[in-house]
Amino acid sequence: MLAANQLNRPIVVALYIRVSTAEQAELGYSIGAQEQALRQYCGATNRVIYDVYCDAGITGTSMTKRLALQRMMSDAKKGLFSEVIVWKINRLARRNIDLLQIVEELSDHQVGFRSLTESMFDTTTNFGKFGLQIMGAISELDRNNILENAQMGLKQRARTGKHNTRAPLGYRVVILSQSGRKRNTKMEVVPEEAAIVRRIFEHYASGHGLRSIANSLNRDGHRTKKGNPFTICAVSDILDNAFYVGKVTYLKHLDWSKKRRKGKNANPIVSDGMHEPIVPHELWEKARFLRQQKSVVSEKRFHGDLLLTGLLRCPSCGSAMTGSRTNNKDKNGNPVPRFYYSCSKMRSSGAVVCRANSIRKDVAEDYLFVRLKEVLAKPHILRGIVKGINERKESSLKPLQEELSSVNAGIEEIKAKKNRLIELYEMDDFDSAFVSERIKKLDSDFDQLCSRKAEIGYLLSGDHSESVPYKTVHSLIERFEHLLRYSNPDQRKTLLHLIISKITVTKDKKIEKIEMIFDEKTKHHFLNAAPSAPNTAEGAFPFSDGKAPRLEQALTITI
Template sequence: MNHKSSPKKVAIYARVSTEEQAEHGYSIDAQLETLRKYCELYSNEVVDEYVDRGVSGKSIKGRYELQRLLKDAEESKFNEVIVWKFNRMARKNIDLLHIVDLLEKNSITFRSFSENFDTNSSMGRFALQMMGAVGELERNTIVDNVKMGHRQRAKMGLHNGKVPLGYTVVEGNGNSRETKSEIIIVEDEASIVRYIFEQYATGHGLKTIANDLNHRGRKTQKGNPFSTTAIRDLLDNPMFVGKIRYNQYENWAEKRRKGKSSEVILVDGHHPPIINKALWEKVQLLREKKATLPKKRFEGEYLLTGLIRCPECSAAMTASRTVNRSKDGEKITRMYYSCGRFRSQGSAVCHANSVRKVEAEQAVTDRIRQAVVNPEILQRVVRSVNERRSGRIKPLRDELAAVQARITSLEDKKRKYLELYEIDDIDRDMFSERLSILNKELDTELTRKSKLELELRDDQADPASYELVRSLITKFDALLRHSPFQQRKTLMHLIVKKITLDDKKRVSSVELAFNEQTEKHFLSVAPSAEPIAEGAFPLSGKAPHIKQTLRIII
């Protein structure tokens, strides 16, 4: 490769996860030092360094320095990004190519120091794709090997991962991996499990059992009140009858319950059962019968499910109804929004706090409409938006200063330990232990610093103008009035973040959040040459471009 071109403005990106630091000795400082010297050798200007410490490359979430780098790329602050190895940028090939594509759209080259290529040429881009594919193959092979080991353990009747309520893992008597740990019953928790199974077997429902346990002050393994979901998961877990189940779901991180496996492993385990086989079979028979019953269907359309917050506990409110008869025997159905925690966990946790469906929905749409037609209300909303944004700056700056002080203190401690080690005043084991603890604390503080700097950057943007806010709310109101129900509900859940009730169960505020995605996909009209698909949002005109999330409370 020819590096004898004119000096470039370079951004250095480095990343290392906590596991990589512990297992492989990867060092952020070594990466940075190598890349700095490389840039110095070719007389390139290092514009900034972006360092994600103790962060996995699985996704962009939580990698605040990478997010900052991509924002700076859009502003053309540099024309090249360099990393120590390409997998520092992303673990998955598709994610890596997506990031590189974003850089290239802004005329920014991506360079890997270790693999000795850049994306400035066709061969460089080809090399990136090939090495990314090979790297992902290696990672997938490691994952497959780990899964193979877990599968083999399961076939042997050994448990993988955390144990459910009623059990704990203790040190075993053997030296092998299979015998060095043992699962035993925690009797206090096991009594709760037995009670749940016995209550369900006698005909009690999930909510009744959860409500009863919560009234008695019982908690889940994580210390939370019992919900219908928690009860259901316990009833469906064959570990309580002495079985080991594995591979029920594939790729849980991406697919969740949609990734149900057709090759479930179910064998006898080495751990003691908590309930007997007869009780288990009775409960499973009841579970199967109830699963075939028709689910409750509510007449009418619920627009605000999950958006309205309970005035007592702030939980999301869900759809509910009551059916009564008039004097002449006619059925009268009344529809409400009620506290979700009350519905799943019972009156020990909260109360129904029901509000009429029609009145709540009308109050929300009226409030949005009033902001459109009344300039005084809209001016008050705009002032509130900008005051909140400016009011956030000082606390963020204060927190950033405190974080920086902790970083400085930790770095001073590292230097002192290094000095003690150099004069043989501290033994190597103690030095390594203290350095490891300090590095972990330092990584936490540096990650927090990156997050705060990113938040400050957004909050210090230009104030929201009256025209911008009026345009966004006007378009939102127009879409709500002219769209069919499914689109209105989609819009509500995309843009409305929270609807707050006061102590008299009246709508007190509606919080909206507009960002680039809502503006692009829902508030801007498509080019006139493109036909509008059936059922699409009825757009008119184009919304202004939004550079950051804009939160508006009406």
């Protein structure tokens, strides 16, 4: 640059201009205003403009997305200009570390740097570099303060139930009024999109998987808010979005630009929204219950043609049995596929660890449905099952009653010991420090016994100690069998894996017993009337014959 001046030649410069989307409307920040000011300066100081590098609508915190900046740095490396001029320092970078890195790299290629409105900094001198560092730090502090204030405003909007994000599928943003950059908006339901959202929730609550729902929507020509085909992730995001049930959630993730999904916030802001919900609360709760259940169990267990995958237990090692396939031939020599359930441990580790113990798919599944019908059709079988439930319940209560007697005796013994220690202390027969430490230990033991007494009392009280009525068991199994009979394959498998905990197979490849667990949530969501309308496309496990009996605790039934 000095050589150019000495030869009285004009300086060849590069102009760098940047404006983010949020700054487009700010006075003096526009692309045109920056370029005009920089061109006037070059004309007045005999500088020749090599090129204008412009990043429009891009934040200053991003380095990789600023393609014009990358091109300018490449041209600087080639020696195509000797100086870079910007309108303000924060146009080049918002973060001080990025600013210093860019200026240092320019300096390495003998390219100077100048700010039009902060012209006191000459980066060719140590004092100028120091001043630039101070100015960059002030600029970054100013940016951080702006972001903090903006974040406070967004948090307050979320707490009052106002939206901060783009409208999701099913809604559109309507501008009520506008003053400058400040807009007063509301979310309005888009009926045709809302129907798609409700369909997704109803299908999922009916037992359909994410892939099945996405395929169904794409087959019918539906698209996401951005006009793309539905994917598993798109369906999943809709099912997890509480906005559809009338809630506003903000700050689910922290520092998204760097951490992405790893920056999950344990305490996001959740409030009642000011918008109209699309999904009924009951349907939302049902979908949430299924999402939670499937989050801890492999999706393969819930979906596919093999209904009992993971439910059948190997008679040799107790591992879950999974599907396998063989190809036999009929009398004409044509291949006939046959499906079996086989020990998963044998399939993964080999025959040295366990045997296949295969049971045919149709045999196992037919037995399940036949057994359910048999139990309902023959009252004496069900009465025997109910009797067994109550006998096991009674036998489990006896040890608790004995433990309660022991706990009560222990409590009384501790009270007596404390009284004796207090009497000895008052008679000055024991050291006070010893007595105090001993009483402290007795108080700790006393608290533990009282806590255990309360637990046992709860287990022995109310429904925990009362016999299970025959009518309750009959109603639960009847509803379960009814839904299985009239559900489609996806629904049927979902029900089986929600209700059945395990199916025991004998070594001669026969089903020995089926263990079912009913609790208030499964009963409420799947054995009562459907929360969605009865004439919906999938029905969401419809059952119109009254309400299932209330369950205060989980009930295990083995048939």
